[in-house]
Amino acid sequence: MSYFVTGATGFIGRHLVRELLDHREGEVFVLCRASSLPRLEALRRRWRTDRVVPVVGDLTEPTLGVDEAWVAEHAGEVEHLFHLAAIYDMTADDAANEAMNVDGTRHTLELAHALGVRHLHHVSSVAVAGDFRGRFDETMFDEGQHLPSPYHRTKHEAERIVREEAEVPWRVYRPAIVVGHSETGEMDKVDGPYYFFPLLKTLRDTLPGWLPMVGVDIGDTNLVPVDYVASAIDHLAHLPGHDGEAFHLVDPQPTPVIEAVDAFCAAAGAPRFVTSLDGPGLLPRVLRPASLLAGVVGNPVVQKALDPLTSRIGIPAEVLAHTSFPTVFASRRTERALAGSGIGVPDLEGYARTLWSWWEEHLDTSTGDDPRIRSALRGKHVVITGASSGIGEVTALKVAQAGGVPVLVARGKDKLEDLQALIELRGGTAHVHPCDLSDLEAIDELCATLVTELPSVDVVVNNAGRSIRRSLKLSEDRFHDFERTMQLNYFGAVRLVMGLLPAMRRQKRGHVVNVSSIGVQTNPPRFSAYVASKSALDSWSNVVSSELVGDGVTFTNIHMPLVRTPMIAPTKLYDKFPTISPAQAADLVVEAIVERPHEINTLLGNAGAVAHTLAPRTTFRVLNLAYQVFPDSTAAKGRDRSEGQAASRESEQLMLARVFKGVHW
Template sequence: MSYFVTGATGFIGRHLVQELLDHREGDVHVLCREASLPRLAALARRWGSDRVVPVVGDLAEPGLGVDPAWVAEHAGGIEHFFHLAAIYDMTADDATNETMNVDGTRHALELAEALGTAHLHHVSSVAVAGDFRGRFDETMFDEGQHLPSPYHRTKHESERIVREESAVPWRVYRPAIVVGHSATGEMDKVDGPYYFFPLLKTLRDTLPAWVPMVGVDVGATNVVPVDYVASALDHLAHLPDRDGEAFHLVDPEPMPVVQAINAFCAAAGAPRFVTSLDGPGLLPRVLRPAALLSGVVGNPVVQKALDPLTSRVGIPAEVLAHTSFPTVFDARRTERALAGSGIAVPDLEGYARTLWSWWEEHLDTSTGDDQRIRSALRGKHVVITGASSGIGQVTALKVAQAGGVPVLVARGKDKLEDLKALIELRGGTAHVHPCDLSDLDAIDALCTTLVTELPSVDVVVNNAGRSIRRSLKLSEGRFHDFERTMQLNYFGAVRLVMGLLPAMRQQKSGHVVNVSSIGVQTNPPRFSAYVASKSALDSWSNVVSSELVGDGISFTNIHMPLVRTPMIAPTKLYDKFPTISPAQAADLVVEAMVGRPHEINTLLGNAGAVAHTLAPRLTFRILNLAYHVFPDSTAAQGTPPPPADDTRPPARETEQLMLARVLKGVHW
């Protein structure tokens, strides 16, 4: 059995190819333009299979522009032809939609017929329903519905072509709004709900999370993660005797728009919206917000007038007219066909944070769009330790986005190479230098290499670190905890900076950013090894700053609050704690590089430092209370974790969450 896939380098396409490679046998032939062969080669390495075979062609050409000799050679050998190549963009113009969606589909049918394909699988869209009001089931297609945009019209027309003109037995699949992978968050572009993420980020950064926002009922939306779509496509395509049918790849329980936005607000830590009393039954249909919004914003003249304003917050005016669906998509046929497969649409609220994190770390362009940041970092070589994950990884992406050159340092070479490849794929430049920063000799060798190979060393970000959460009572026989923590967090960082200082002195400039901890200011219990190592680095930097300021070398200590990174993952206590994201932490690092303040602190951290100065005894008593409220971890106690099915609530969880929320960001 072999396959032919158009749009394999696209978002849904590459996940479908992975499904075929994982669960099916035979070659997967993928259509690819000549100019996109390098991108396909990169994807093939990611797929990790030699069964992916590129076929040079073009969607805009008859027969997809595939060489007739190739067609003759493979005629009769392609059982399944998947046509995914199209434009999925509400903002695209008529001509682009016509070429990609309509002409492209007709050309795909020509090739499928020439190949003698057994089954044609056409990925359409719920957009074919237009603004149909009511329940739209999988047997329905042309119901006289209005098609309000070029995208709606051309998706409807391309499906009509398949239904009426295909000589090959066909199946049609209509996904709803497709978002990122529910497990990884991976997404390749801003679309659908992602247009509103910059606005949610602004709300998060300007208002406390507890402030209620006023919202209105604008109807329901329907989103599905790409992994569900790809898995369903693979399964449905291989069911016997289903040709001539359409399948709705939708959430069978559509979610109100406000509820969906609130799921992302919760993920971002932004204020949430409450709906006003304007729902069904209280106002006539034509006066409800959903109808008014669709009617007004759907007008091209209004869109043209609004676009300069809405684009400032990253939302094209055309998108506002399609924030909700007037249609309820009946997916009972699809649900029956998927029964027993384990393939189902996950609850959005369960993976919203994953989607948000991916956008914040990979798709948010605010760093690159900030001229102040670009001016400060363009062309600068930034050495980042601990760059393989967490804060270091996102900092590297942001530096590259601003035109800087991240120099990636960590123990794991493979992860650094993956990060470098991602940066280069986005048009940036990065260098990889694996190093064990707990090995002082390895650091010396690294410094020699960096000074020799780099034209300059402009910034050093001491981000790599080791955190140990263990009470002194449980540490009395573990002095090596203190030695290991100090070795990496203090000696390793100092050794690196001292090794690079001669180059910085020679160029008469340089800046060092130390990712320290709020614990240095608040001194929470159980972190004696970790906080001591960070305090030592702070003190060293403060002392040498006065010696080096005349050489143009400066330091910034960031007293970072609790960050949701792999370093804190083993402490399951933190799963319910309020934390900042790695992207928020990376923004602080970028500000340290650009503004070069002596310190970056949080309000709570400053309050803790003042409390220790003005009322030390009272402060220690409060911390002692927290010491008794928060237990040592099972790992610190050397006891096995509770069984996976143990649903008993942790002791004193209420008190723990209350303290964690009041003293947000402190390590407990």
């Protein structure tokens, strides 16, 4: 058995190919333009397989432009042909939609007939329902509905072609709005709800998170993660007895738009909606916000007038008319077919933060769009330690986005190479240098290599670190905790800077960014090993700054608040604490690189430092209260304790965590 997939390098397509590789046998032939072969090769390396075979062609050509000799050679071999290649863009014009969605589907049928495939699987869209009002089930197709955009019209026409012109058995799949992977958040473009994420980011950055907001009910939306869509298509395609049927890949329970926005507000840390103005309960249909919005912004003249304004916040005017569905998509047939498979649509609240994090780390282009940042980073070589995850990884992505060249340093070579491939796929440049930064001799070798191979060493970001949360009474027989923490957080960082200083002196320029901790200012209990190591690096940098400023070498210490990274994951009580995201932390690092201040602090960190200076005894008593409220973790104690006692103190812990936001407890 073999497969043929169009659109395999696209978003849904590459996840479907992954499903086929994981659960099916045989070769997977994928249509690919000659210009896209490098992209496909990068995906093949990621898939780590030789079962994916490129077939050069083009969606706009008859029989997809596939060589006749190849077709003759493989006729009768392809069991399933999946057609996913199309335009999935509400803003695309009529000509582009016609060429890709309509002509592309007709050319796919030509190839399917020539190959004699046994099953044709057409990925359509719920857009075929247009603005149909009411319940639209999987047996319905041409109900006289209005098709309000070129996208709606051409998706409807493409499905009609499959239904009426296919000479092989077919099945149709109609996904709702497809968002990122529910477990990783992976997404490759801004679409659907992602258009509104920059606005949510602005709200987060300008308004306090506790500020309540009132929203307006503008109807329901329907979101499904790409992993559900790919898994469902793979499963449904291989069930016997379903040819000639359509399947709705939708959430059986549509989500009110305001609830979806609220879930993303919570994920972003932006103000949330405490209530909404209930249009459906108070007003007739024609006066409801959803109807008014669709009627006004659906007008092409209004869209043209609005677009210059809405585009400034990243929202095309065409999208505003489709923020909600007038249609309820029934999926009884799909639910029955998937019963017992374990494949279902997860609850949005459970993965909204995952989607937000991916967008913030990978799709938010605000760093690269800032001319001030681009000017400061273009062509600069930025050595980033701890670059394989967390703050270091996102900093590397932002540096590359602004035209800089991240030099990736960490122990794990594979993760660094994956990050390098991602940066290069987006048109950037990155260098990989695996190194164990707790090994001083390895650091010396790294420095020698960097000085020899790089044209310059412009910035060093000391981000790699080890955190240990353990009270002193549990550390009395664990002196190695202090040694290990100092080895990486202090000695390793100092050794790296000293090894690169000669090059910086020769250049007459260089900047060192130390990712320090708010704990240096607040001195929280249980972090004696960690805070001492960060304080040591701070003090060393402060002393040598006066010696090196004449050489053009400067330092910035960032007293970073609590960040949601893998480093804090073992401390489970942090799961409910207010934290900043790795992307927010990376923004501080980029600010340090561009502006080069001596320190970057938070208001709470500064308040802690002042309190220790002006009222040390009172401050220590407050910290002792926190010491009593927050227990040692199970890992730190090395044995279980009563969970009931911990649960009884949870409210006290959350109260202190919210009052002293960002402090490590």
